[in-house]
Amino acid sequence: MTTERPVAIAQVMDESGEPNPYLLGVYAPVQDEISASDLETVGEIPRDLNGVYLRNGPNARFPMRGRYHWFDGDGMLHAVHFEDGRARYQNRFVRTRAVTAESAAGRALWAGVMENPRANPPGNSRGLPFKDTANTDVVFHRGKVLATWYLCGTPYAVDPLSLETIGAEDFLGTLTGDLSAHPKADETTGELFWFDYGARRPYLRYGVVGPGGTVEHLVEPDLPGPRLPHDMAITENHAVLMDLPLYQDPEAARHGRYKLTFNRELPARFGVIPRRGAAHEIRWFDAKPCYIYHVVNAWEAPGPTGETEIVMDVCRVSRPAPSGSGNPLSRMLSYLKLDARMYRYRFNLATGRTAEGPVDGDHNTEFPSIDTRRTGRPTRYAYNVAVKRSATNLFDGLHRFDNLTGAVQTHRFGEHRYGSEAPFAPRDGGTEEDDGYLITFVVDEREGRSEVQILHAADLAAGPVARVLLPVRVPLGFHATWIRRDQLTGSRP
Template structure:
């Protein structure tokens, strides 16, 4: 392995840091690496493409309290090609990152602080005035460009997916919406379109858009809501987008005072807007279901006159532990076990307007990935993560069968934590689970990191290959596998 530091950054994090999400598995990095010809243990499958992961990686101390969603975006790229593996990692050079780098200090508060504490105006579109757009939430690949996103709505920052060269904010030829783009844009594998949504505090509160495979904003429409909401994810089918209106949103009284405080409203139903992919406000159809909160959807598809929508239902969206400051300020909405997050199916009948729903499994799971070629179409398998009790850390990987409820499980050794795990289909495969699953792991026992690769049809057998990285990387979340032909 030839590993060379690309750049080392000097931040302002305290040397004796004790914050639970800036130490241990969440210890951030300050070095960007270029590493080629990585050491492989086991048999490297014939994969050709890039495994990308975005994660929160703070360079500076917090203005007040720190939440793990406040960190700067950092993208990790593992490029598999010609029987070898290369690795790079780069900070996302957002406007806010550049401003703080120049100032040598933090300039914006995080999610648990008032936006009024900002030392400078927000440098980009955001639903929270005064919040830095860290572009640290998700990463997708569209028309050969890796795009990073922010959960409170922001710019999409583009990178070359192989080299992580910074390409700046996406513009769509000047049509990028002033409201920004939220957490999880989706790429339709068959049409090449990018589907996205955004939200804010002014009517109509929610929009969705469609970007063509050529990078043109071809549709942008409002989805009026009763008031400000904060959806995190969306789903799509061949002909529709599905946008949630869920009863976890900002407290209206606090919002009137300029404060952004989450509140659970169990008296309200969960609602789903089903909209044709070129539809407008007049085409929205609303479906109601039992109250819950959902951070992430797994997939959706059409089946006759019904839409099948799968996601992670929270049985306890607002867990509380009175008197536990660590819990209330940093961990309250982070533990899938406390949130009681389980795979769930909502069936929306377009003929009758009725919703039926049921749990798919009793095990607490989250962060489901599928064979991306089945996105928006019928599918069977979801590759999901189990969580370390009490923490935002992934201690297990499973292949969950949505048809039977059966799961193949792999648990990582104690002190080893994984990332969201995309499925890379084998070239020419016809079976849905013919391919491999990849995950970056952080090993506290050996102070090291690697990418582990599993047979997607036999996850419980353990990794078939391990690719050693040049440094232990911080724990992280959202990922994508981009096959070589999608990289341009």
């Protein structure tokens, strides 16, 4: 094992003197960037599992000015490379502009989202005064991993094998502005679909990166005001954008505070636009007010009389506004807490009507994954984390939702053990969307140590087929992806 570039640890207390749980225990930032091979394994790593499991997440490099919010941490990538029954682990910070500037200064230069941002340097191309951390998602496109930020920022290109930051990705000089946290890559066409939003006009932009790596299409759909969409969807012929009734409170913003308002008097609106359609071609479908962090998948299907409908499965949040009272720390904990259910929309392109309803109402579940080869095409299975009832976000298991039968399979990690988003990894040569494995980091809060669990996607209840024990703890984090060996081979000289 090699250790490189030690870094500082963030403070564990807020300015109020209260312990911040998102700086402690399973969330606590790690100090070192390491590479480790010859890892101890319980069970046997399948030899038909070859590729890279990669996860992003917040990892504060320096103690912040003011109060720390979980979303404030610098992006750190954690990866396990599987090859012919062997595994190796490494982690690296995403070398963003902010990380470079703070490393040179030897201290934090930005206060977080819980503080007045007026003294902060600019954060993104729209001038948002929060630090662009690239800590949210990881998307593989054209041989590179893109690390993204939840408030829309600069996508940072990373080498999927070394985890070294290549630099800010501008798509051969054609990207002007920012990129959303969750762009959608179509592995069939080689395109990348994205949006960008902000507090000033244009409130929303929608774009397409072509298979050649440049932005080939860009439109500005009209919104009634600034919004905070987090995700989008694509089908074979359309994209789905969101206008949801959750937005920043303008009065609070004028006083330097970040406060969200959920307006139940407004509908949730979903804009269906041809993949390369003009702004005037977007069609808006109204639905019950809600918020959506993450889309499972979307596809086109025949309606009741043969007309085309857009089917979209999501993890739907019906009460997204903070419910906590008291000090800012308790309000932050309330705001962060996930409470989402599997939900389905059908947008009828002939009638303009919306049909909606729960797919499953029993499980609090989020961070969905599918077979990414089927993005925008019909999928039967969704693989989600199970959200524990607790003061902070803890994922205590995995669910497999079957769209055909309605059955739900569950795997629990065990007492005091918590996991990460688990992408589907097809086995070599596998073509079915459950013919493969789920990969997830699992941390034991009692031992302060992590492992990687490998489960058969077709039989979660059977438990892990292998556990790869890591020499370090991987803090709980955000989104993950699986990159197949054939993708890596095809992308490199």
